[in-house]
Amino acid sequence: MVSTAGLGGRTGLVWRVVLVVLALGQVVSPLLVSALGGGAFTTSDRAGEPPIVPAGYAFSIWGLVEVLCLAYAVWALVTRSPGQQLRDRLARPLSVVFAGFTAWLVAAEVEPVWSTVAVFVVMLIGLLTALNIAVRHRAEITGWHRAPRALLWSMLGVYTGWSSVAIWVNLTTALTESGAPIDGPAGVTGQIAILAGATATAVALLWRTSGLLSYGLAVVWALVAVVIATADAQQPVLSVIAAAALLLVAAATTWFRLRRPVVA
Template identity: 35%
Template sequence: MPALSASGRRTLNVVFAITQALVPALPALGYGITVGARDGFASPPEVPAGYAFSIWGVIFLLSLIYAVVQVLPSARATRLYAQIGTPSWVLFALSTLWMMVAQFDGPTALLLVIILAMLAIALRLLLEVSATSARQEDVPGRQLLAVLFGLYAGWLSLAAFLNISTFLREQDLAPLGLANWQYAIAILLPAALLVAVMLGRSRGQGWYLIAAVWGLAGVVVANMDAALPQAYVAVAAASLAVLLSAIALFSRREA
């Protein structure tokens, strides 16, 4: 099978940046259902408040801008855009696929596989872009890349664990004998651990931290008015956000 050409790679980035931005509108046109409708608008304690998911709008907009920038002659001539071109279009394509599967009520197991693949790719992109920033290479749109893939990876670092939780709940494997609030904290802890590790590897990448803290803040908002013991989830999420911010600050100072 012939390798994908550079122009083909750039074209796929444009195509899938557009599709991932347009697919969420399909339910409004009568095709499929919204993700919220699929879940029955159920909100277990580990799920952020609805407003937090608006971060996808920012990510999709930045993806469209990136799709334009990467076709410019100044970007085509750089090593970084050649390195990230394939994983970025695959990430956008998987994002499109995840939404299609969710909106047409596909299996949760498939959604989980897709989002785990998305997470792996987004983390790779985060590290590629962070390494370039550390070397202070002159790359067109370098700040755009940092914001886009920092937000993408940071949000997916939480979202992937929420998908794991959804799968376990649907299989009646959760809450693993725990109370709902205890299980919610048990889901947030490994997500926070992943974020902490990646903050160390990315030298405290600020946009990655912002997306993760944004998600945790959404969990705080979703649980802050709940009665005890569910309110402990808000306390745990707030504590993790503070801890991760401290880790990011330390990582930046050590870089």
């Protein structure tokens, strides 16, 4: 008779193997899309984009995300250190996220206007689920060796931080593709609302994670690029709003870290 623990262990192993495969998929899929001649929607600094889309250089953060995800997935598969049950629990939502990344690239080629937003929503739900699991087991993670602990928090923070801003930007792009204005009073007001939504999301997650530094830095990275992009587009009002959002996120990161109960 097969024990429940044995079945659970094999199921967890399967999920961790799947996670490695999907992490590799995140690395390979952009190369395949580019080789097949696609990628127009995901090309940075496209003409006609809303001013609040971050400057093109900022999207290089995806390379860091891919490396962190692959490194964590491989570590989670091969390590024999304590915390296997937690790694197994994290593997499920992270598999959804990693698969979503490749699905997002496909959606960007098939129907980039609203399908990409839908995929990003699913990805963000997966990231928030994984982040919530990690936060609730913060004390256990603190007992891990320093390197894997830093790897986990870096991966979750950078991926969630960039995605929590990118989903709002993706929404702006979808609205623009659907006919919404990008300039004039209506266009500027709409983009201010988008920046407010992204900032509120960031502050809420900084509160939930006790000022997770990797998360705050990823959001700051995105907002700096928004300030630059809006300045290049000669939209001073949006530049000021983006700069204010940047300062607010930086202050919130510092404040919540100072008040955090456990160092992460």
